[in-house]
Amino acid sequence: MSRAAHPAGPRYADVLPAGGVGAPPADLNALDPKVWPITAARDEETGQLTLGGLGVRELARRQGTPAYVLDEADWRRRAQTWLAAFGDYSRDEPPVHYAGKSFLSKAVARWAAEEGLGLDVCSGGELAIALAAGFPAHRITFHGNNKTVEELTRALDAGVGRFVVDSQQEIERLAQLAADRGAVARVMVRVTVGVEAHTHEFIATAHEDQKFGFSLAGGEAAEAVRRVFKHRGSLELVGLHSHIGSQIFDTAGFETAAHRAVGLLAAIREEHGVALPELDLGGGLGIAYTSEDDPEDAFTIVASLKAIVARECFGYSLPTPRITVEPGRAISGPPGITLYEVGTVKPLEGLRTYVSVDGGMSDNIRTALYDAEYTCALASRTSEAEPMLARVVGKHCESGDIVVKDTWLPADVGPGDLLAVAATGAYCRSMASNYNHALRPPVLAVLDGAERVLVRRETEEDLLALDLG
Ligand SMILES: Cc1ncc(COP(=O)(O)O)c(C=O)c1O
Numbered sequence: 001m002s003r004a005a006h007p008a009g010p011r012y013a014d015v016l017p018a019g020g021v022g023a024p025p026a027d028l029n030a031l032d033p034k035v036w037p038i039t040a041a042r043d044e045e046t047g048q049l050t051l052g053g054l055g056v057r058e059l060a061r062r063q064g065t066p067a068y069v070l071d072e073a074d075w076r077r078r079a080q081t082w083l084a085a086f087g088d089y090s091r092d093e094p095p096v097h098y099a100g101k102s103f104l105s106k107a108v109a110r111w112a113a114e115e116g117l118g119l120d121v122c123s124g125g126e127l128a129i130a131l132a133a134g135f136p137a138h139r140i141t142f143h144g145n146n147k148t149v150e151e152l153t154r155a156l157d158a159g160v161g162r163f164v165v166d167s168q169q170e171i172e173r174l175a176q177l178a179a180d181r182g183a184v185a186r187v188m189v190r191v192t193v194g195v196e197a198h199t200h201e202f203i204a205t206a207h208e209d210q211k212f213g214f215s216l217a218g219g220e221a222a223e224a225v226r227r228v229f230k231h232r233g234s235l236e237l238v239g240l241h242s243h244i245g246s247q248i249f250d251t252a253g254f255e256t257a258a259h260r261a262v263g264l265l266a267a268i269r270e271e272h273g274v275a276l277p278e279l280d281l282g283g284g285l286g287i288a289y290t291s292e293d294d295p296e297d298a299f300t301i302v303a304s305l306k307a308i309v310a311r312e313c314f315g316y317s318l319p320t321p322r323i324t325v326e327p328g329r330a331i332s333g334p335p336g337i338t339l340y341e342v343g344t345v346k347p348l349e350g351l352r353t354y355v356s357v358d359g360g361m362s363d364n365i366r367t368a369l370y371d372a373e374y375t376c377a378l379a380s381r382t383s384e385a386e387p388m389l390a391r392v393v394g395k396h397c398e399s400g401d402i403v404v405k406d407t408w409l410p411a412d413v414g415p416g417d418l419l420a421v422a423a424t425g426a427y428c429r430s431m432a433s434n435y436n437h438a439l440r441p442p443v444l445a446v447l448d449g450a451e452r453v454l455v456r457r458e459t460e461e462d463l464l465a466l467d468l469g
């Protein structure tokens, strides 16, 4: 082992593992395939991380840091896998709708279109990107608890395929807007199924005390269905929608959600004589942010969802509806990494070493917001230095500006080194901010040894252009 470059910093043997960090991995240079994109590898000669056949040193030299890098092959493979898990389906009604909130750009919308996915958007902005990319409108689902009249109008005019209605007011608004145009909007009713998903409070969405959906227990969901049926000329009810939260590993939550949603489907048939054709169980399928996470594969999840719904429907002698899902993170998360350059290293005696990078909470708010955990690796080279307990922090004026709370890095990490944080393809660029007037990093796609800028880096001119003085 080489000598540590920061002798004042804690050695792993001297400190208790903090905040869930386990013992250091046997090989700090290894890239766990569960966590890193499929094409991630170490260059044999230089030791640098390569992605899509490109070395990160050259990439950083050309494009600068911080930068989000997306492995296009991995993204597409995940989309294909989710669709394949469903077997046969109509191309006009794909069973998998990619949740664009996780990350959407025109190129990504085109990848989704080419792979045959549907697309879930939840704002006028996401809709605008999808339409600008030429995404087929009939494969778009429009979500949101407070869609504006302008957004609904635009979506109706564009021919959006499904509206997931989320309030009584919205049902009335949409019915009116559709009637004004002589159109019929295809609608799903979002049902709050009362499931306590085992995930962070801020990303759980099916317990009673939150803003999304119509409560099943309170009877609001049945009332919403009645209201939609009242507007038969302008609204067509195509199914029910349930989304229980994010980063979920345990299918028990989906099981309960399906049980309760199918109960409502049965009640609807009883009351209205209609068996609705579709049940959307939402997204939320977990991914491996660290080697400790063990997500099920898409085939296992889909088979289990299908079996649960079929069993529940059999119990009610109901025809089994078409099942749809809306994975965001499970498609876009693992293919993405963030590349940073180290600026300063500050060993704190007896505690840990703070490694400051050139980004932070403005490009990844998930650590501060959800206590999210990430995996980080020295990317510009390999190192045989001993492991040091590190916290990777950003450059913002905030002590909670943490990118990776606890990680083991080689003790010789220093200024100029590149660090890569894995699984940042979802909810990092899409939740990025300009805090401290930071310039949001670019999104680069890498494939077969070439990179393409999907979203360019912001410039000071961009900042100044918004500020009218
Ligand atoms: C309605 C809905 N569908 C799908 C998703 C996508 O979730 P995830 O990216 O965790 O799969 C979300 C976000 O949580 C959501 O709110």
Ligand SMILES: N[C@@H](CCCC[NH3+])C(=O)O
Residues within 6 Å of the ligand: 101, 203, 205, 246, 247, 366, 426, 427
């Ligand atoms: N943004 C969240 C997920 C919730 C978004 C959709 N309801 C995350 O990063 O995990």
